[in-house]
Amino acid sequence: MAYSDKVVDHYNNPRNVGSLPKADPNVGTGLVGAPECGDVMKLQMKINPETQVIEEAKFKTFGCGSAIASSSLATEWVKGKTVEEALSIKNTDIVRELSLPPVKIHCSVLAEDAIKAAIGDWKKKHGIEVQVAEKASH
Amino acid sequence: MSTAPTSTNTPLVCWNCHERTVGTHFCSACGKLQQIPQSLDYFALFEMPKKLWIEMDGLEQKFLQLSWKLHPDNFVNATEMERELSLQRSSELNDAYRTLRDPVGRVEYLLGIEGERKEGEKKQQAPPELLEEVFELNESLDELREAKESGGDLTALRVSLEAARGNFQEKLVEVDGQLQSAARDWDAALTADSAARKKIMARLNELLNRRSYIRNLVTNVQKELL
Numbered sequence: 001m002a003y004s005d006k007v008v009d010h011y012n013n014p015r016n017v018g019s020l021p022k023a024d025p026n027v028g029t030g031l032v033g034a035p036e037c038g039d040v041m042k043l044q045m046k047i048n049p050e051t052q053v054i055e056e057a058k059f060k061t062f063g064c065g066s067a068i069a070s071s072s073l074a075t076e077w078v079k080g081k082t083v084e085e086a087l088s089i090k091n092t093d094i095v096r097e098l099s100l101p102p103v104k105i106h107c108s109v110l111a112e113d114a115i116k117a118a119i120g121d122w123k124k125k126h127g128i129e130v131q132v133a134e135k136a137s138h
Numbered sequence: 139m140s141t142a143p144t145s146t147n148t149p150l151v152c153w154n155c156h157e158r159t160v161g162t163h164f165c166s167a168c169g170k171l172q173q174i175p176q177s178l179d180y181f182a183l184f185e186m187p188k189k190l191w192i193e194m195d196g197l198e199q200k201f202l203q204l205s206w207k208l209h210p211d212n213f214v215n216a217t218e219m220e221r222e223l224s225l226q227r228s229s230e231l232n233d234a235y236r237t238l239r240d241p242v243g244r245v246e247y248l249l250g251i252e253g254e255r256k257e258g259e260k261k262q263q264a265p266p267e268l269l270e271e272v273f274e275l276n277e278s279l280d281e282l283r284e285a286k287e288s289g290g291d292l293t294a295l296r297v298s299l300e301a302a303r304g305n306f307q308e309k310l311v312e313v314d315g316q317l318q319s320a321a322r323d324w325d326a327a328l329t330a331d332s333a334a335r336k337k338i339m340a341r342l343n344e345l346l347n348r349r350s351y352i353r354n355l356v357t358n359v360q361k362e363l364l
Contacts, residue, residue, distance in 0.1 A: 031269045038354035040272050062276040 003065050004099040010069035015076050018058040020044040028122025030114040034106055039063030041071050043114035045078060045086075047122050052083045059114075066104040070094050070111035083119055150175055153219065163208065163227065171208070171223045179251050180234035189328065190245060190321035192238060201235045242349065245321060245342055254339040255346070268309075268351065275302050275355060282362050296363065303359040310352050317345045 003011070019042070020027045026046050033040040039062065046056040057075035061068045073094055078086040094100070094108035150172070152159045157167035162185060165172055181188045184200050208231055213224040237243045249255035282295045324338045 031266075031273060033269050033272060033351070038351055038358070040269060040276060042273060060273075062273070062280075 003069075006073075006098050007065055007069040007100070010072040010098070011065040014059075014068055014072040016058050016072065016079075017060060019060060020046055020056065020058050025049075025125050026122070028118040028120070028125065030117030030119075030121060032110055032113045032117055034063075034067075034110050039067045039107070039110060041067060041110050041114050043071060043074060043111075043118045045075075045118050045122070047083060047119075049126065054078045054081055054083065054086055063110075064104075064107065066098070066100055066107040067110060069098055070100075070107045071114060073097060074111040074115055078115060083122075086115055087119060089115060163204070171213070171220050171227065173223060174227060174230055180238055180247060183231065183234050184238065187328065188248060189325045190241075190248065191325050192244070194239070197235070197238060201231070204231055241321075242317070242346070245317065245346060248324075249339055249343055249346070252339060254336070255343055268348075271302075271305075272351070272355060275299075275306070275359070278302065279358060279362050299359055299363060303356060303363065306352055306356050306359070310349070310356060313345055313349045313352060317342070317349065320345060 020029075022029050022044070024046070026049060028045050028047060030043045031040070032043075041059065041061040041063065043059045044057065045054045047054050057079050059071040059075050061071045074089070077089055077093075089112065091105070091108040091112040094111055095105055098108070100108055150159055151157070152165040152167060152170060153173060154170040155165060155168035157165065159165040159167060159172060161172065162178070162183065163172060164170065179188075184197065184204075186192065186197075186200075205228065208224055208227045210221065210224045210228060213221045216224075237247045246255065278295065278299055282292065282299060284290075285292050285295055320338060320341050324335070324342065327334050327338055
């Protein structure tokens with residue numbers, strides 16, 4: 001199967017590969033997987049609690065070229081965006097940008113899920129933290 | 139065949155004698171080999187109820203009987219229509235046998251005909267409690283590949299990967315057990331209401347996903363350990 005140039009580019013030069021400290025309260029981690037192909041994708045972002053801007057994003061994906069490209073693109077897109085903006089990224093945007101064929105659409109779904117999971121994790125951490133901080137101040 | 143099909147009862151019209159026929163494979167009126175009815179699923183083809191526990195000897199017996207009856211050798215001197223049908227039906231019979239013989243393939247097939255498992259349509263989630271382990275395993279696999287390329291020391295990596303393989307193989311055995319028990323639930327609920335059956339099918343689907351995920355992992359580890 002022929003991959004689009006953009007997929008090949010992201011595959012050969014993946015952006016933002018790596019990891020962020022998971023325990024950092026400002027880091028949200030999203031770990032998702034697709035059972036049909038065994039792909040697993042970890043997406044992490046460092047979010048400024050004041051501005052809610054995503055300052056840094058890293059990923060590591062074990063999977064096919066499309067899964068790697070989708071997550072690489074996702075990290076590029078979320079950087080500099082606010083949490084709300086990042087949540088509005090749809091898998092169809094990724095499909096369009098990378099010209100993914102129908103059989104690879106689930107890779108883009110995985111990337112969208114990873115963004116949502118990472119932000120969810122950050123929100124959870126944040127929520128718990130706010131409560132703890134409130135308790136502490138009383 | 140004297141028995142009526144179990145799950146398809148729509149009367150069909152024979153292509154040869156134009157009579158309504160109730161035979162699964164041959165016309166009940168003129169005895170000619172029939173086209174594959176669209177509604178005929180693999181269970182009905184073997185004239186079995188849609189149960190997940192299948193007695194293997196019985197299945198094999200029926201397969202051999204049907205193979206014998208539908209075999210193209212029997213139709214060498216028949217019309218072109220019958221020769222073609224015999225080919226089609228024999229190949230379908232082989233597919234059906236292969237599918238039903240495999241306990242996992244059987245469940246996949248059942249969920250497919252019940253509309254509970256469609257390729258790519260439903261978003262299937264990987265078992266979240268496994269993801270951490272899966273990720274770590276993949277990282278170790280990567281390390282092993284790199285070490286192999288650079289000629290590094292593989293002993294420690296091998297030991298940890300073998301442990302991981304053992305761990306996932308155990309999980310595979312566990313999920314197979316769960317699948318078996320869910321299959322028994324399905325058989326027991328054969329006449330239950332559709333909500334109850336849907337619930338069991340959802341469970342079966344979830345277990346199948348889990349199984350395919352773990353299986354892929356075990357296969358990958360095995361490849362690297364060779």
